[in-house]
Amino acid sequence: xxxxxxxxxxxxxxxxxxxxxxYEVPILKLIHGKAMVNATSEAEIETPEGLNAExxxxxxxxxxxxNAKRETHWAEMAYGDGGAEFEAAFKxxxxxEKKAAAGNGAGAATExxx
Numbered sequence: 510x511x512x513x514x515x516x517x518x519x520x521x522x523x524x525x526x527x528x529x530x531x532y533e534v535p536i537l538k539l540i541h542g543k544a545m546v547n548a549t550s551e552a553e554i555e556t557p558e559g560l561n562a563e564x565x566x567x568x569x570x571x572x573x574x575x576n577a578k579r580e581t582h583w584a585e586m587a588y589g590d591g592g593a594e595f596e597a598a599f600k601x602x603x604x605x606e607k608k609a610a611a612g613n614g615a616g617a618a619t620e621x622x623x
Contacts, residue, residue: 566591
């Protein structure tokens, strides 16, 4: 599973480093603004056993909360109702581990794509 470390620029002084799963970055960009969320590194970890897209989408809805103006969860704003779009992002993030295990050295940190 791909993890991404990002810096969230809260104001002119405060930068908050967060390490999140790759598919959480679009939600952070919706909440804070695209220019305020910048990837600094990536790493591969083993996907937790039993993790599935449906339960993970529910966790994201709870973690990032509700946008009262739009009357929907932030995760739903990023991925619709958690259907095909989130499923694809989830599979992409968890498939990376399988490629790394096949010969690229799982667990190695890399620089984010430019």
